[in-house]
Amino acid sequence: MRYARVSVGGRAVWGVVGEQDIALLSDSPIEATRRQPHSENGQTPGENPPDAIGTIPRATAVWLPPVVPPVFYAVGMNYARHIAHAGATTPDRPEVGYRANNALTGHGSAIVRPAEVEGRFEAEPELVAVIGRTVRRATREEARKSVFGWTIGNDVSARTWQHQDRTFWRAKNSDTFKPMGPWIETDVDALAQTTTLRVNGEVRAEFPTGDMVFDPFDHIVEITRHITLHPGDVLWMGAESACRIEPGDTVDIEISGIGVLSNPVHLEGNRA
Numbered sequence: 001m002r003y004a005r006v007s008v009g010g011r012a013v014w015g016v017v018g019e020q021d022i023a024l025l026s027d028s029p030i031e032a033t034r035r036q037p038h039s040e041n042g043q044t045p046g047e048n049p050p051d052a053i054g055t056i057p058r059a060t061a062v063w064l065p066p067v068v069p070p071v072f073y074a075v076g077m078n079y080a081r082h083i084a085h086a087g088a089t090t091p092d093r094p095e096v097g098y099r100a101n102n103a104l105t106g107h108g109s110a111i112v113r114p115a116e117v118e119g120r121f122e123a124e125p126e127l128v129a130v131i132g133r134t135v136r137r138a139t140r141e142e143a144r145k146s147v148f149g150w151t152i153g154n155d156v157s158a159r160t161w162q163h164q165d166r167t168f169w170r171a172k173n174s175d176t177f178k179p180m181g182p183w184i185e186t187d188v189d190a191l192a193q194t195t196t197l198r199v200n201g202e203v204r205a206e207f208p209t210g211d212m213v214f215d216p217f218d219h220i221v222e223i224t225r226h227i228t229l230h231p232g233d234v235l236w237m238g239a240e241s242a243c244r245i246e247p248g249d250t251v252d253i254e255i256s257g258i259g260v261l262s263n264p265v266h267l268e269g270n271r272a
Contacts, residue, residue: 078238107182124239143220149186
């Protein structure tokens with residue numbers, strides 16, 4: 001099942017994505033899961049979606065981020081090649097940081113480079129796990145069951161700001177710096193896929209999605225030792241490599257079995 005959030009009449013509406021149409025839903029499937037705990041009914045996330053309330057053509061959809069997370073978690077160095085390129089030390093346990101919801105934007109929307117940004121402006125293709133149930137002190141099996149589905153993220157960074165500031169507050173969290181989408185896929189072995197990054201149709205990076213130091217379930221187990229995860233939380237899993245992007249480019253991130261997240265790059269104040 002592919003769940004998306006689209007703009008209909010100026011409001012956000014959930015839908016099930018088909019080949020030609022999107023069946024609009026009366027409610028969020030993640031919220032429906034929250035109201036029907038697994039401990040009570042034994043259902044799997046996405047198994048019993050809300051009622052359909054109409055359809056729109058997929059070709060005309062205005063895509064929103066497929067979920068606005070209560071908490072936005074992000075993994076840093078999680079692929080051996082990225083770690084080696086950065087001259088960093090391989091982590092000995094899973095760790096996460098945080099990102100800001102204001103940075104989220106949807107499939108097809110522009111990544112806006114602020115006019116004052118100079119130097120390297122880069123994209124990183126990432127697998128994103130969407131949490132579907134409340135979980136604390138999870139076993140690995142419970143961690144697997146806690147994932148509602150998978151989507152795609154583009155971790156855009158302004159590297160000069162990243163090196164100038166004590167935190168990543170603007171380098172990674174500026175408006176539009178975190179495209180996510182186009183939908184949540186609930187029926188895929190995400191770690192068996194291939195991630196491909198293209199700029200203007202040219203392949204700039206390609207790697208096995210699951211070739212991570214610590215996989216999503218390792219991170220969920222570690223996080224929930226200390227922090228409760230809730231339905232709708234997201235966990236971005238890091239990238240093997242990054243590539244430079246410029247205004248006028250179009251960035252496509254494909255994860256086989258999930259879909260393609262595509263965004264144009266604009267300069268602030270311009271359309272290209």
